[in-house]
Amino acid sequence: MLVLKQIAGEYKCLNPSLAVYLVAAINLLTEFREATWEHIPREENFAANELAQLATCIQMPEDCVQRIIKGVGNR
Template sequence: MAEYEALIIGLEMLVELGIQYVEILGDSMHVLKQIAGEYKCLSLSLAVYPVAARNLLTEFREATWEHIPREENFAANELAQVATSIQMPEDCVQRIIKIGKKSLPSILTTGMEIDVNSAAITEDDWRNPIMTYL
């Protein structure tokens, strides 16, 4: 969920800025494969996230994505460090920084509705003992 929240919020910001080309660098192969349509999302609680991300991607003229292994994804860490250490230059009299609050999950704020189909679990289903245990 956290990976999708970051992706969706980032895409919303880029749409607001009028960006036409986006390159997504992600360390979650699962998320990237879902937005590419190569993997299906089987979790009912997460099913709306790939749909919301794909809907946002239609706002761009071109969108690409690339998997970056977690150990090599230092760019995300660097961006987080920069965001938390913004300093005002000494000669700066005024600086406006727009700070907004996003409510989570982000998909609820878009008013998006989707139907999620799910197979019912019957008593003889092999998953039933596992579900009962969990």
């Protein structure tokens, strides 16, 4: 959501480490004629949120990790 608000010009990107994500998003958007986005709260998008947590190396209970891996494999 932060990056989307930065793209829309509502927020400024003040953190140099987050600027990488902003630049990547802007570059990706140039590949499309049109783009729209919709915010989906974390509680409504469990698998994506949990995968994002894994990607950032935040500690999670092992049973949660196993549920995610099994859920992704069933797609």
